Amino acid sequence: MQPLLIPTAEPFFFPGNETACLLIHGFTASPREMRGLGEYLHREHGHTVLGVRLAGHATTPEDMAHMRWQDWVASAEDGWHLLKSAGWENITLVGLSMGGAIALLLASYLPARGVVSMAAPYTIHIPWRERVLAFFRPFIPKEQGQVFDPAGFEGRVSYPVNPARSVLELEAMLGFLQRSLPQVRIPALVLHSRNDRYVPPVNAEEIYAALGSTHKKLVWVERSSHVVTLDAERETVYREVAAFVNSLT
Numbered sequence: 001m002q003p004l005l006i007p008t009a010e011p012f013f014f015p016g017n018e019t020a021c022l023l024i025h026g027f028t029a030s031p032r033e034m035r036g037l038g039e040y041l042h043r044e045h046g047h048t049v050l051g052v053r054l055a056g057h058a059t060t061p062e063d064m065a066h067m068r069w070q071d072w073v074a075s076a077e078d079g080w081h082l083l084k085s086a087g088w089e090n091i092t093l094v095g096l097s098m099g100g101a102i103a104l105l106l107a108s109y110l111p112a113r114g115v116v117s118m119a120a121p122y123t124i125h126i127p128w129r130e131r132v133l134a135f136f137r138p139f140i141p142k143e144q145g146q147v148f149d150p151a152g153f154e155g156r157v158s159y160p161v162n163p164a165r166s167v168l169e170l171e172a173m174l175g176f177l178q179r180s181l182p183q184v185r186i187p188a189l190v191l192h193s194r195n196d197r198y199v200p201p202v203n204a205e206e207i208y209a210a211l212g213s214t215h216k217k218l219v220w221v222e223r224s225s226h227v228v229t230l231d232a233e234r235e236t237v238y239r240e241v242a243a244f245v246n247s248l249t
Contacts, residue, residue, distance in 0.1 A: 009058035009157040014042035020088040026097030030157040031056040052079035065163035070172035114187040122206040148232035161167040181210035198226035
């Protein structure tokens with residue numbers, strides 16, 4: 001029998017000190033794109049790190065197409081409860097892209113210590129033609145975007161297509177997120193690249209403005225594409241996330 005999970009795309013757990021970070025990957029991707037950040041937080045700062053796999057990810061696009069957005073949120077919430085049940089109380093939510101949106105959603109109702117949103121969308125625009133085609137064209141080919149450091153993306157696991165139904169689910173989730181952001185009152189870090197062509201930088205500004213947090217910070221990087229955890233300024237991203245997490249302890 002072949003493995004159900006794509007090799008190297010499995011969840012990861014690095015037990016460490018009393019500070020825990022729950023890492024949440026992005027749309028169609030896998031925990032692999034968060035692993036470098038997780039290894040840094042554990043190696044350099046001794047933190048406990050759990051990188052979850054969202055439902056329907058790291059298997060097949062067909063699997064993902066059967067999931068609702070609530071399934072993705074539930075996958076991340078499962079990780080939260082695993083950490084809590086194992087005794088960790090000081091938990092920071094850290095997400096990339098759709099994972100950032102999920103982290104913010106969780107932060108609106110879970111007693112996290114803080115939340116980090118990287119390259120997260122606030123809204124997406126789906127033309128009516130694409131909505132109609134979603135019923136006839138189940139998968140949408142991805143465009144290959146320019147990156148600043150291709151070497152950083154070696155070994156990344158992500159589907160080559162976007163399930164059309166999943167795009168509609170993401171849109172529905174973001175509508176819920178917009179209504180939930182004022183309820184996020186814990187410390188928040190919003191990080192985005194000014195050269196993100198996949199999720200335009202204005203999304204970070206909209207998220208930041210809508211947050212109910214009084215302790216919030218907006219950080220920009222320049223030499224990165226959408227996946228800031230893998231591109232040329234990933235070390236800067238790692239340090240910013242670590243400094244934020246450490247400021248909460």
